[in-house]
Amino acid sequence: MALTVRQSKGVIVEYGEDGIALDPDRKVTDYPIFVTHAHADHASAFKNPDPVKHATEPTYRLLEALRYRGLNNWKPVTIGDKVKIGEIEVRPLNAGHVLGSVQYEVSTPEGTVLYTGDLSMGNSYTMEPARAVNCDLLIIETTFGAPQFKFPQRKEVALEMIRWAVMEAIPAGYVPAFRTDAIGNAQEIISIFNRMTNLPVVTAKNTTKVSDIYRQFGHKLDYVDANTPEGQELLESGRCVVIAPKGAKLSIKNLDSALASGWAAIMRNRAKAFPLSDHADFRELLSFIRRCRPKRVLTFHGGAMTKGFAEYVRKRLGIDAGPLTKRQETLMGPVSQAEMRRKACAENIVRAVRIPGFVYTEPWMVREMARRGFSKGETEAALRRLIEVGVLETTSAGVKLP
Numbered sequence: 259m260a261l262t263v264r265q266s267k268g269v270i271v272e273y274g275e276d277g278i279a280l281d282p283d284r285k286v287t288d289y290p291i292f293v294t295h296a297h298a299d300h301a302s303a304f305k306n307p308d309p310v311k312h313a314t315e316p317t318y319r320l321l322e323a324l325r326y327r328g329l330n331n332w333k334p335v336t337i338g339d340k341v342k343i344g345e346i347e348v349r350p351l352n353a354g355h356v357l358g359s360v361q362y363e364v365s366t367p368e369g370t371v372l373y374t375g376d377l378s379m380g381n382s383y384t385m386e387p388a389r390a391v392n393c394d395l396l397i398i399e400t401t402f403g404a405p406q407f408k409f410p411q412r413k414e415v416a417l418e419m420i421r422w423a424v425m426e427a428i429p430a431g432y433v434p435a436f437r438t439d440a441i442g443n444a445q446e447i448i449s450i451f452n453r454m455t456n457l458p459v460v461t462a463k464n465t466t467k468v469s470d471i472y473r474q475f476g477h478k479l480d481y482v483d484a485n486t487p488e489g490q491e492l493l494e495s496g497r498c499v500v501i502a503p504k505g506a507k508l509s510i511k512n513l514d515s516a517l518a519s520g521w522a523a524i525m526r527n528r529a530k531a532f533p534l535s536d537h538a539d540f541r542e543l544l545s546f547i548r549r550c551r552p553k554r555v556l557t558f559h560g561g562a563m564t565k566g567f568a569e570y571v572r573k574r575l576g577i578d579a580g581p582l583t584k585r586q587e588t589l590m591g592p593v594s595q596a597e598m599r600r601k602a603c604a605e606n607i608v609r610a611v612r613i614p615g616f617v618y619t620e621p622w623m624v625r626e627m628a629r630r631g632f633s634k635g636e637t638e639a640a641l642r643r644l645i646e647v648g649v650l651e652t653t654s655a656g657v658k659l660p
């Protein structure tokens with residue numbers, strides 16, 4: 259029985275007969291699903307009403323506010339509380355990323371896998387930083403896993419944003435608008451302006467809906483929706499700051515938009531882009547890995563720029579690392595495709611030879627396995643193995659159950 263992980267429209271962790279699917283983007287197995295947080299690239303399992311989906315209550319409420327339709331079959335999970343799936347135990351732990359976000363610690367008799375989802379350990383105004391967790395196999399996101407991503411102190415970024423809004427945009431006759439992710443960064447910016455200025459915050463579209471859920475879970479955020487009379491009045495006065503999703507079309511006159519995102523760290527036009535990130539940067543990722551003390555690291559959720567991250571892990575930390583792919587991986591290393599097929603073939607043979615004492619000829623076996631998609635070589639290798647371990651016996655005519 260082996261603990262294996264692989265990527266297949268999400269991350270699949272299997273142990274023996276049991277398995278779970280982490281952040282799948284559509285149904286690929288019948289395994290119970292665990293969703294880390296409400297961002298669309300992690301929560302799309304909630305578009306399908308059929309499968310069982312585990313998620314924290316804030317995550318569920320956010321998806322509800324954003325009108326996801328597959329909200330049936332939700333099973334709430336609570337940070338720190340274990341969920342048992344056969345011999346697998348799943349424990350959600352704070353990921354520091356956005357409201358309700360968790361990492362999943364997956365324990366089996368063979369070892370522990372930590373799947374981070376999206377991760378932040380920065381000094382945020384709305385989130386507690388993620389803590390490292392000891393594990394055998396760490397599956398870590400690498401959105402900003404390249405050395406050029408080095409985010410400044412949160413307070414520095416906050417002061418820069420305020421300076422631009424209050425000393426540049428407004429005096430020039432514009433309404434400053436921050437274009438940013440509706441979940442996470444938007445509430446961080448509301449909190450920044452609430453804490454450090456008297457400037458009213460006007461929120462647009464989904465930003466309001468999401469912020470209302472933050473409030474329900476105890477976050478003190480002060481904002482006015484753009485489509486209320488009060489919001490309209492503020493926009494006309496020109497003395498407010500607008501927070502809206504990146505792509506949202508706004509019918510507001512004299513708007514001056516700036517981007518707030520981790521990607522700003524590598525943009526040339528810094529004046530209109532602020533490096534506000536709800537993800538860990540390069541150094542934070544490495545430090546997190548070091549503190550988890552894993553035997554192996556598998557990376558996911560990176561792009562072209564972060565391809566080299568696994569190599570940094572190997573060279574700087576001396577830990578075996580590589581990207582997570584469709585290939586099955588164990589605590590020790592990848593399971594080769596050939597080995598996987600031989601195992602599957604052996605299982606099929608065992609299922610085929612049901613009559614005790616009856617002799618099955620090798621040509622019959624090869625034909626039968628060919629029907630199930632295995633080559634002659636694979637069948638012969640699987641037979642040899644089954645004879646070696648005593649599951650089958652050889653006779654002059656063929657093989658039989660002992």
Ligand SMILES: [Zn+2]
Nearest residue numbers: 295297355376
């Ligand atoms: Zn996210």
Ligand SMILES: [Zn+2]
Nearest residue numbers: 297299300376
């Ligand atoms: Zn993500």
